[in-house]
Amino acid sequence: MKKIFNIYIKGLILLVIIFTGCSDVLDEQPRTILTPDFFSTAKGLEAGLTAAYSQFRYYYASEQGMNMTVYGTDEYAQAQQVNNPPLAIYSGITPADGNLGSAWNRAYPAINTCNGIIEIGAEATDLSDEEKQQLIAEAKFIRANWYFILVRTFGGATLDLGSGPLAFNTSPSNDQTRASEEEVYEAIIQDLEDAVADLPDARPSAPGHAWKASALHLLAKVHLARGWKDNSAADFQAAYTNAMELINNRGTYGVGLLESYADVHAEDNEWSDEVLWTIEWNGNPQYNNAASNSGDLHNNLSNVFFREFYVQDVPGMIRDVQNGRPWIRYSPTPWMIDVAFADKINDERYDGSFQTVWYVNSETTDPPPARSLGDTAQWHVPLHIEESFGSEAEAQAWADSKGYVVWFPNIGTSTSLDGLARNYQNKHFPSLSKFNRVARPIAGTEEDPNIASTRPFIVYRFAETYLVAAEAALMSGQDAQVAVDLINVVRERAGALLISTGDLNGAHGDEIDFILDERTRELAGEQMRWFDLKRTGKLIERVSADPAVGTGAPAVFNRQYNDGAPADGQNGPTPQSFHLLRPIPQDAIDAVTGSEYPQNPGYSGN
Numbered sequence: 001m002k003k004i005f006n007i008y009i010k011g012l013i014l015l016v017i018i019f020t021g022c023s024d025v026l027d028e029q030p031r032t033i034l035t036p037d038f039f040s041t042a043k044g045l046e047a048g049l050t051a052a053y054s055q056f057r058y059y060y061a062s063e064q065g066m067n068m069t070v071y072g073t074d075e076y077a078q079a080q081q082v083n084n085p086p087l088a089i090y091s092g093i094t095p096a097d098g099n100l101g102s103a104w105n106r107a108y109p110a111i112n113t114c115n116g117i118i119e120i121g122a123e124a125t126d127l128s129d130e131e132k133q134q135l136i137a138e139a140k141f142i143r144a145n146w147y148f149i150l151v152r153t154f155g156g157a158t159l160d161l162g163s164g165p166l167a168f169n170t171s172p173s174n175d176q177t178r179a180s181e182e183e184v185y186e187a188i189i190q191d192l193e194d195a196v197a198d199l200p201d202a203r204p205s206a207p208g209h210a211w212k213a214s215a216l217h218l219l220a221k222v223h224l225a226r227g228w229k230d231n232s233a234a235d236f237q238a239a240y241t242n243a244m245e246l247i248n249n250r251g252t253y254g255v256g257l258l259e260s261y262a263d264v265h266a267e268d269n270e271w272s273d274e275v276l277w278t279i280e281w282n283g284n285p286q287y288n289n290a291a292s293n294s295g296d297l298h299n300n301l302s303n304v305f306f307r308e309f310y311v312q313d314v315p316g317m318i319r320d321v322q323n324g325r326p327w328i329r330y331s332p333t334p335w336m337i338d339v340a341f342a343d344k345i346n347d348e349r350y351d352g353s354f355q356t357v358w359y360v361n362s363e364t365t366d367p368p369p370a371r372s373l374g375d376t377a378q379w380h381v382p383l384h385i386e387e388s389f390g391s392e393a394e395a396q397a398w399a400d401s402k403g404y405v406v407w408f409p410n411i412g413t414s415t416s417l418d419g420l421a422r423n424y425q426n427k428h429f430p431s432l433s434k435f436n437r438v439a440r441p442i443a444g445t446e447e448d449p450n451i452a453s454t455r456p457f458i459v460y461r462f463a464e465t466y467l468v469a470a471e472a473a474l475m476s477g478q479d480a481q482v483a484v485d486l487i488n489v490v491r492e493r494a495g496a497l498l499i500s501t502g503d504l505n506g507a508h509g510d511e512i513d514f515i516l517d518e519r520t521r522e523l524a525g526e527q528m529r530w531f532d533l534k535r536t537g538k539l540i541e542r543v544s545a546d547p548a549v550g551t552g553a554p555a556v557f558n559r560q561y562n563d564g565a566p567a568d569g570q571n572g573p574t575p576q577s578f579h580l581l582r583p584i585p586q587d588a589i590d591a592v593t594g595s596e597y598p599q600n601p602g603y604s605g606n
Contacts, residue, residue: 035170039120042127045135048113052142053208053279054298055110059149060279061302061435061457063295063329064102066527068153068582070305070330072573073529074542074554075340075520079331080309080427083570090575095586095603103153104585107146112161114143116168137198141210141218144191148222151184152531155581155600159187175594185226192219196242203254207271207456208280213253216246217276217460220468227475228535236476243469246462247486255462261494262352264463265434270456274463278456283441290452291442294325299452305329306432306525313417313428314378314405316360316371321438321449323358330525331426334561335554338383338409338423340520345384347496349521354430356380378405380422380430386411410561423561426570432525463522466490471515480504480511487518494521512536513553534580545572578602 038044059065070076071088078088086092087099117139121132143166150157159165162173166187179187195215204211220242227235250256256273258264263272270278281288281300289296294304307326310317319325332354341350358378360371371377379402386408389395399406399413407428412419422429437453440446470486480501488498504511519532533539544550545559563572583603589596 036116036120036168039116039168040123040125042124042131045117045121045124045127045132048117049135049138049142052110052113052117052139055106056145056279056459057281057298057300058106059102060459060527061300061453062102062297063301063305064099064297066302066305066330067099068102069527069530070525071530072543072575073533073539074333074552074558075336075524075529076330077333077558077573078426078570079328079429080425080567081328089571089573090579091571093579093583093603095583095589095599097583097585100582100585103149104588107150108158108161111143111146112169114139114146115161115166118143118166119168133198134200137195137215138210140191141195141199141215144188144195144222145218147184147188147191148218148225151181151188152225152534153582154584156180157184159183174591176592176597177595178598181229185222185229188222189219189226192222195219201252201254208278210277211253213246213255213462214277214460216242216253217462217465217468220246220465220472224468224472224475225531225535227472228537233476236472239472240469240476240478243465243472246465247469250462257462257489257493259493260352261349264461265352265458267437267439267455270458274461275458276460276462276465278458280456281454283454285442288442288452288454290454291445291448294450294452296452300437300455300457301327301452302435302457303437303453303455306435308429308431309427310358310378310431314358316362316375316377317358318362319449320361321440321447322361323355323449324436325450328427330432331429332432332524333554333558334409334423335557336520336524337430339553339557340517340524342383343496344382347491347494347521349494349496350382352494353432353434353524355433355436356382356430376402376404378407378428380407380428381409383409424567426567434525458526463490463493464519464528467515467519467522471512474511474515483511483515487515490518490522496521512538516542539580540575540577543573543575546574576602 039048067085067087071085072090078085086097118136121136124132147157156178158176159179160177162169162171192215196212196219199210199212199215201212220239223235223239223242226232227239246253246255254273255276258272258274263269264274285291288299290299294301304325304327307324307328309326309328310323311319311326344350356379357376360373360375360377363371363373386395389398392411395408395411396413399408399415405415406413407416407422409423410421412421417425417428435453437455440448440451441454445451466486466489470483473482473486474480484499484501484504491498504514516532516536516538533542538552540549542552542554544555547559550556578601581600584597584599589599
C-alpha cells in the first residue's frame with residue numbers, strides 16, 4: 001500500500017477520458033507530470049479532471065470499496081467463499097486492513113488534483129470563462145465527494161496536503177495534520193454550495209460528469225449526515241431544502257423517476273433520467289483489464305460479488321455468461337429477504353433486484369434425473385409460499401414433486417444442500433441482479449463468463465432524493481405526512497402499497513426504522529448501507545449478534561434463524577461503538593513525520 005501522505009506529483013498517471021456526444025466509449029491517454037503550468041491550459045484542466053474522476057474506480061464497484069460499505073450490515077453478511085472477514089464480523093479489524101486503501105489511498109491524489117484545478121484553472125487562457133467555471137465546479141464536486149467518503153469512514157481527515165488547507169501541493173510532504181470532522185464538513189459544504197451555483201442546469205452530454213442535479217443531491221446528503229451527527233435542525237432543514245429544490249425543479253435539471261423499477265438497473269440504461277451520477281468504465285482492453293484480469297483493482301467487479309454458487313449442488317448448471325461468475329462474497333440476511341422484502345406480490349423491487357430462478361444450461365445425467373436445456377434447475381421459494389403449506393411435511397412433499405432444487409427460507413428439502421433451508425447456510429441464496437453484465441463489448445470475450453463488468457456504476461439516483469427529503473422532513477420536525485407523501489412517490493413507482501402516517505411506526509420500530517427499511521428495498525447493495533446505519537445510530541442495534549445490544553428487529557430476526565452467524569464455522573457481527581469509524585491505515589500514519597497523526601480510538605497499530 002502506498003504511503004499516501006507522501007503525496008506524489010511526478011509519476012501520477014492521468015487517465016484522460018475524452019467524452020464525445022452520448023458515446024460510452026472512453027478514449028484515455030496517459031499523462032505523467034502534474035505542475036502548475038499543466039493546469040493553466042484547457043488540455044491540462046480536462047486531463048486533471050479526468051484523473052480525479054478515475055480514482056473513484058478503485059472505490060465504487062471494487063471489492064475493497066464494497067467490503068467497506070456492504071459487509072457488516074443488516075442487509076449482507078459473509079458468503080461461502082470468505083471466512084470471517086473482519087469487516088463483516090467487526091473482529092480483527094486493524095489499521096493494516098488492505099480494504100482501507102480503497103478510500104484513503106485513492107482520495108488524496110484525486111483531492112490534490114482537484115486542488116490544482118480549483119486554484120490555477122481560472123488562469124487558463126484557451127477556455128471561455130463559462131468553460132473554466134464548469135471545470136472548476138466539477139472539481140469541487142469531486143473533492144467534496146471524496147471528503148464525504150473520508151469523513152464518514154474515518155472521521156477527521158487531512159485538509160492541508162503540505163501547502164495550506166485545500167491548496168495545491170507540488171512538493172511531497174510527510175508533515176501532516178488531521179482536521180476535525182467539523183472542519184471537513186465545512187469544506188465539503190462550501191465546495192458543494194459553489195458547485196450548485198456554478199454547474200450547469202442541464203444534464204451533460206458526456207456520461208460520468210456532474211451537473212447541478214448531482215451537486216444538489218450530494219449537498220442534501222451531506223447536510224443530512226451532519227444533521228444526525230450534531231443533532232442540527234438547521235442541517236436537517238438544509239437537507240430538505242436542497243432535496244426539494246431538485247424534486248420541485250426536476251424538469252429544469254433533466255431528471256425524473258423511470259416508470260418501472262426494473263428499468264433502472266437494466267443493462268445499458270445507466271444514463272437514464274433517474275441517474276444523477278455514474279462512475280464510467282469502457283470496453284477498451286488497453287484501459288480496462290476486464291478481459292485479462294477480472295481481479296484488477298480498478299475494474300468494475302460488482303457483477304461477481306453477490307452471486308450464489310449455482311454451479312454446485314444444482315444439477316444441469318455450468319458457469320455461463322447469463323448467470324455470471326460466482327465469487328460468492330455477500331450473502332443476503334434472512335431479515336432483508338424475508339422481512340424488508342416481505343411484499344413480493346405488489347412491490348416489484350424484489351423481482352427487480354434479485355434472481356431467484358436458474359434454468360438448466362447443460363444437459364446432464366450426473367447426478368440424475370436428466371435435465372433438458374431451459375428446464376428449471378433451482379428456485380428460491382419466497383416466504384409467503386412456504387407459509388401457505390399446512391406442515392413442513394406437506395411443503396417438503398411439494399418440493400420433492402418439482403423435479404428441481406427447491407430452497408425454502410426455513411424448511412429443508414431433500415434437494416437442498418445438506419438438507420438445509422436457505423436461511424441456515426450461505427452458499428445458495430437469492431442473488432442481487434442489478435449489477436449483472438451479460439453483454440461483452442470486448443472483442444473475443446463474448447462467451448466468457450469470467451470477466452469483470454464494463455457497465456457504468458450508478459452512484460446517485462433520483463429515487464434516493466425522495467428518501468433523503470423524507471428523512472430530512474421527519475428530522476426537521478415537519479408533519480409526518482410530508483415524509484409519507486415523499487415515500488409514497490417511490491413506493492407507487494414500485495407498485496408497493498401506499499402507506500399512511502401510522503405505518504411509520506408499529507412493527508417497523510420508529511419512523512427512522514421505516515425509512516431504513518425503505519432504503520433497503522430501493523437501494524440494496526448500492527454501497528450505501530453501512531453509512532445509512534452509522535448515520536442514524538442504528539448500526540449496533542440492527543446488526544449485532546449479541547442479544548444484549550442487538551435489540552433491533554433485523555438483528556433479532558437474523559439470530560432467530562442462524563444464531564447470529566450466516567453458517568457453521570462463521571461468526572456473527574458484534575460491532576462496538578468505536579467501529580462507527582474505521583482505522584486510519586497504519587502505513588499512512590507511519591509515513592508522517594513531525595507531530596503524531598492520531599489513530600481512531602479502539603484500533604491498535606498492528
